Amino acid sequence: MTRKALTELIFERRSYLCVGLDAEISKLPPHLLHYEDPVFEFNKQIIDATRDLCVAYKPNLAFYEALGAQGWQTLEKTQAYIGQSHFTIADAKRGDIGNTSGLYAKAFFETLNFDAVTVAPYMGSDSVLPFLAYPGKWVILLALTSNKGSGDFQFTPQEDGQPLFIKVIEKACSWALPEQLMFVVGATHPDAFAAVRRAAPSNFLLVPGVGAQGGDLESLSRSGLNADCGMLVNASRSILYAGNGEDFAEKARQEALAIQQQMDKLLDLCQFNNS
């Protein structure tokens, strides 16, 4: 999906919500456990309940790999079920030497037909570039993650005094245009958002950490939104597990709707230029 198509989707649906499809068997509503593939049934009902309220879906690979080959099949079915109406992100945090990253790109962009994949920056340019060889496909590079351990290396000042996550953003911006490159910036670091926007004024930011992890949507949006919106805000657990009964999908919808309604208002901050 191109940047233009993504931006249009956002302003049509009045939403920059990304729903994280991270189902754990142990947390599923009990009545789903009778299905042959409970995770797929759960995903299907969550997707049906949220399609018009979000612009992106983001399955995290760990949740599928924990189930082995069967989980990988569930992921394939889920991705096919979403179809072309949404921006799809494989939250895989991959990255390897060049020829190997090329195979990851093949896995996510050809075999599974995702629009984007999250990539870890540690191995540098040739671990990232193979993903950029696919026109219309995106790299979403980890810059500042939402977890506590982000403090271990990401904030450490480099020789020029800038923290590592800014160096990652600056280097990566020399590898790719904003048409193919987003950054992961955790909602749990509101103080760093302005610095990220200065380093990457035009790039989309994928923002996890709203909801269960505690980030505040409004204040993040005020510092993160740009003229093209420029943000995808992910919520997983707060939507997926809003209910645990037979009405879990309806509860999930209510939660997603509350977020979408807030986003509808916040999008007015973008001064979107339709031309």
Place this chain on the structure above:
Amino acid sequence: MTRKALTELIFERRSYLCVGLDAEISKLPPHLLHYEDPVFEFNKQIIDATRDLCVAYKPNLAFYEALGAQGWQTLEKTQAYIGQSHFTIADAKRGDIGNTSGLYAKAFFETLNFDAVTVAPYMGSDSVLPFLAYPGKWVILLALTSNKGSGDFQFTPQEDGQPLFIKVIEKACSWALPEQLMFVVGATHPDAFAAVRRAAPSNFLLVPGVGAQGGDLESLSRSGLNADCGMLVNASRSILYAGNGEDFAEKARQEALAIQQQMDKLLDLCQFNNS
């Protein structure tokens, strides 16, 4: 596998060779393409030809994921075929927020029963710790990778003047004992080996980059070996693709044997203490 068991295996087999099981369909000997699962057949014959010459096998996940759910099944079959006689490494370079890393740990240590998984350090402590919750299982943390892009971030001096890869090693050594923690150090950086050994005198190092990528086994071993051997040296392409005919496995064996014979001599440098 415990560190003691691994060390004993190394000195029994007189080898610290790890064979990377990274088969690409397009590079397989043509006669294998008639099999129902050509990659598994290839792996099986490579394993049969090298079992007594190596102590570890390391499938890189990208090569399997590129084939989708089918590839994941090939990986499960390959891992089962190796059995308990070797140290098995899932070269996955994973890492995510705590609860998600826990699911990756489940995928590789429970579902697939690997002994070790490679992990990327960028997300810090809570992305690594869930893998350490499995006694007898190992984290192999990326420190200094073999690729050209390693120059982008890994060598950058931090505020104390040390390069990032040394900071990664020092921090990680505060998270885990050498009984569960190895480091990836590329054979393409011989000048950095001594610094790595100073920062991690007791840890095993997993060393990719010998063979196709150009690293020299003898000089690396001279600076990397410690009393317990402390190294696993990986070769993939140079062994897997030593031949491309019906005798590919025999050619692979000859290549592995040449490495093992060199390692047999080099192990005398360890002054191994059997007590």
